[in-house]
Amino acid sequence: MKKMNKLAVAVFAVLGLSGCASTQIAGLAGTDAAPAPTPEVVQVLRPTQSYGSLGGYRYRRFAVTAL
Numbered sequence: 001m002k003k004m005n006k007l008a009v010a011v012f013a014v015l016g017l018s019g020c021a022s023t024q025i026a027g028l029a030g031t032d033a034a035p036a037p038t039p040e041v042v043q044v045l046r047p048t049q050s051y052g053s054l055g056g057y058r059y060r061r062f063a064v065t066a067l
Contacts, residue, residue, distance in 0.1 A: 042067040 045062045052059050 043064050044067050046065050048061045048063050050061055052061050
């Protein structure tokens, strides 16, 4: 049973990583493409003062704010 779980995790890891690598290469293919327009307002994630709790674990909450 452990071998089957390890095999499943390995297969999903390979599939996940191969998808990420192919999308990054596809984005870099066009060297003569026009640059992306810069947004007027840049939004960033900032940590809030509160923490959440789920299943006995604490996690940090984040909020989107304008820079």
